[in-house]
Amino acid sequence: MDDHSDRTVSPLKLMHRVKHMEHRLDEPGRLQLYEFLNLIVSYELTDKFDVPEARHSPLDKTWRKLFELDNFEDVLTISDQKLECLMDSMFVQEERNYGKERLGSARIPKEV
Numbered sequence: 001m002d003d004h005s006d007r008t009v010s011p012l013k014l015m016h017r018v019k020h021m022e023h024r025l026d027e028p029g030r031l032q033l034y035e036f037l038n039l040i041v042s043y044e045l046t047d048k049f050d051v052p053e054a055r056h057s058p059l060d061k062t063w064r065k066l067f068e069l070d071n072f073e074d075v076l077t078i079s080d081q082k083l084e085c086l087m088d089s090m091f092v093q094e095e096r097n098y099g100k101e102r103l104g105s106a107r108i109p110k111e112v
Contacts, residue, residue: 008043
């Protein structure tokens with residue numbers, strides 16, 4: 001299998017990129033092939049992501065000596081949906097990462 005065939009992109013990231021491309025499209029409302037190829041750069045390899053499975057073993061118990069139950073929605077959610085949610089959350093974190101602000105007492109230089 002080709003290594004470059006398993007690429008995926010967050011749906012939020014794709015919509016964001018297309019929204020910002022709209023004013024530059026040759027034909028409004030349509031993507032041309034070369035415009036689509038420019039979007040492929042933002043795709044990432046699928047095997048780069050590891051979707052965590054939060055499952056309990058059959059004998060796990062709480063501090064009250066009750067058996068642990070898995071989250072019903074997590075059990076029924078397919079892996080593609082889990083990957084989509086993971087990638088969307090990573091994209092939102094990436095877009096809202098404005099860096100760290102440095103606060104402190106910086107010395108003010110004396111005027112000469």
